[in-house]
Amino acid sequence: MKHSVAMDTQRSFMTGKKILFVFGTLLFLTQGVWAQEKSDPVLMKISNEPISKSAFEKIYKKNNTTKENLADKKTLEEYLELFINYKLKVKEAESLKLDTSPSFKSELQNYRKQLAAPYLSDKEVTDKLMHEAYDRLKKDIHASHILVRVGPDALPKDTLVAYNKISKIAERVKKGENFNQLAKEVSEDASAKENGGDLGYFTALLMVYPFENAAYNTKAGELSKVVRTKYGYHLLFVYEIRPAMGQYRVAHIMVKSPKNYTPEDTLKAKAKIDEINQKLKGGEKFEDLVTQYSDDQSSAKKGGELPLFGTGRMVAEFERAAVALKKDGDISEPIRTPFGWHIIKRLEKKDLSSYEDMQSELKTKISRDSRSEMSRSVLINKIQKEYQFAEFPAARAEVFSGIDTTYLEGKWNAGKISNLDKPVFKILNKSYTQRELAKYLADHQSKRKGADLNSSLHTNYDQFVNESCIGLKESRLDLEFPEFKSLMEEYRDGILLFELTDQKVWTRAVKDTLGLQQFYAKNKSNYMWTERAEASIYTCANADIAGKVKTLLQKGDLTDEQIKEEINKNSQLDLSITSGTYQKGENAYLDSVSWTKGITPSKNANKSVVLARIKNILKAQPKLLEDAKGLVTADYQSFLEKEWIEQLRKKYPVSVNKDILSTIQ
Numbered sequence: 196m197k198h199s200v201a202m203d204t205q206r207s208f209m210t211g212k213k214i215l216f217v218f219g220t221l222l223f224l225t226q227g228v229w230a231q232e233k234s235d236p237v238l239m240k241i242s243n244e245p246i247s248k249s250a251f252e253k254i255y256k257k258n259n260t261t262k263e264n265l266a267d268k269k270t271l272e273e274y275l276e277l278f279i280n281y282k283l284k285v286k287e288a289e290s291l292k293l294d295t296s297p298s299f300k301s302e303l304q305n306y307r308k309q310l311a312a313p314y315l316s317d318k319e320v321t322d323k324l325m326h327e328a329y330d331r332l333k334k335d336i337h338a339s340h341i342l343v344r345v346g347p348d349a350l351p352k353d354t355l356v357a358y359n360k361i362s363k364i365a366e367r368v369k370k371g372e373n374f375n376q377l378a379k380e381v382s383e384d385a386s387a388k389e390n391g392g393d394l395g396y397f398t399a400l401l402m403v404y405p406f407e408n409a410a411y412n413t414k415a416g417e418l419s420k421v422v423r424t425k426y427g428y429h430l431l432f433v434y435e436i437r438p439a440m441g442q443y444r445v446a447h448i449m450v451k452s453p454k455n456y457t458p459e460d461t462l463k464a465k466a467k468i469d470e471i472n473q474k475l476k477g478g479e480k481f482e483d484l485v486t487q488y489s490d491d492q493s494s495a496k497k498g499g500e501l502p503l504f505g506t507g508r509m510v511a512e513f514e515r516a517a518v519a520l521k522k523d524g525d526i527s528e529p530i531r532t533p534f535g536w537h538i539i540k541r542l543e544k545k546d547l548s549s550y551e552d553m554q555s556e557l558k559t560k561i562s563r564d565s566r567s568e569m570s571r572s573v574l575i576n577k578i579q580k581e582y583q584f585a586e587f588p589a590a591r592a593e594v595f596s597g598i599d600t601t602y603l604e605g606k607w608n609a610g611k612i613s614n615l616d617k618p619v620f621k622i623l624n625k626s627y628t629q630r631e632l633a634k635y636l637a638d639h640q641s642k643r644k645g646a647d648l649n650s651s652l653h654t655n656y657d658q659f660v661n662e663s664c665i666g667l668k669e670s671r672l673d674l675e676f677p678e679f680k681s682l683m684e685e686y687r688d689g690i691l692l693f694e695l696t697d698q699k700v701w702t703r704a705v706k707d708t709l710g711l712q713q714f715y716a717k718n719k720s721n722y723m724w725t726e727r728a729e730a731s732i733y734t735c736a737n738a739d740i741a742g743k744v745k746t747l748l749q750k751g752d753l754t755d756e757q758i759k760e761e762i763n764k765n766s767q768l769d770l771s772i773t774s775g776t777y778q779k780g781e782n783a784y785l786d787s788v789s790w791t792k793g794i795t796p797s798k799n800a801n802k803s804v805v806l807a808r809i810k811n812i813l814k815a816q817p818k819l820l821e822d823a824k825g826l827v828t829a830d831y832q833s834f835l836e837k838e839w840i841e842q843l844r845k846k847y848p849v850s851v852n853k854d855i856l857s858t859i860q
Contacts, residue, residue: 288691331399446499609637
């Protein structure tokens, strides 16, 4: 989304970057939906465009599935208004020819590629890969690796050098040399210098597919065969194969202590986490200590709770400590990670979900994974059979004969054989000519010194055939799959609506500073500060500490930082201070005391003692535009939206047959 503010009508139906104007699970405006039957009465006209009862009714009932909604005439009328507004905006976008702009065409083409992806793979192969991945997800693997880098397009001699190098390393391991020490010495993965190639635990769908295969096909305590990936050649040593750790939900108390901390700050952090740990062992509640002391502010607001995570998603030290907790509610000793110190509380462990529940997730991940090429290869074979693929080797050979070794230097010019125009192959009676092949070969040549010319040409030819098969299939998806055609039409309208609404409402509200200021000036009474207090709040470990803080405050010449430094000489937990400007309802302690300038009475709170220094009382007053800009902008957008709809209704007259509308139930 480009904006986070709420909008009425269509704005609320935005998905991702572009509007897919969705009512429930169905998107508007597919050609099939709008086809009007001869006996189908006209429900409405928008600028003389007739819209049938059935067209509206199908969508209305699809998205109002409860009997209560269908029986509610108010719901029907509200839905009708949204529907009309949508149609008006699409019509305006078309009248402005937004559908002819390069950006629109590019966006639509990109979406088409995404939508086409599931249609351009073989279902049977995809299903097998999904089951394989699911079975592998039941296990976690702890392994190390050694990498010898070689690119996927490396010359044969360079590939051979890399292969010989990894083979010699494998022999050294087999003769008894320590794998991790070797990794530090010879691996071309930069991280190996520190971790000895240790990857920790991982599971399926986290590594590239050939690497994953090697890991899952090697027994614990054994060395893998040499495996090649796009990064080069690898050797894996598998330490352990365990049942999947599952997914964990934990909370933590964190004390920051990154690597760049000074020795003094590092010692303070260690002392602080140890004191917190002692309080836990003394019976204080984990959640209270999170609120008081955790440096992870985002999780502290939720009692320290972190998002659900599984294998390989946390740094190794954190993951090990979480997995070691045996049951929900167990709490770890302090553990160190690159980010600092943590005390972890286990909240929940979830085992692997069922295959049925994970199907959609598995399919998405596999489509983005290198293993999807297997499915694509099978599909190409099917396309060739279905579309009567035929090759003409003599015509291909004629093209190849006109290409010299400058091709391997990336300098060959297809114009040398531009006079050739015989078909090289056919797919579904569509011919692909010598000229097209020559252009493809020219576009895909690269410097490959020492490579075999004929082999390079055949590789690129096969690639041209495959891309042509997939391309033809993709171009026919609208004909072969009605649901694909419908979704494309829906997204087309969504892009148009997004672009036009962005111009007329969202971006305009942001850029029209004068209009925003005028709107604010007319409505500033809607954006008020209530009475506020400028205050520092002192949370003390006990009443004695609170007394010392109060004494220091009464001196009146010490800053908060100086007070904190003085009080926390013996313990980092004796005093914490927060400062700010507060309204009623923003701080429980301040809500409990009367607001007058000076030092407030101390009160007990969560085994701590709290007091405050109120520096100033600010009376209720309108917020400055800068303070309320988000709310003002949202309201200004709503104003512009309403104003725009009124203009569209004047430009494109709308008429509704109320008698026909009343028959919709």
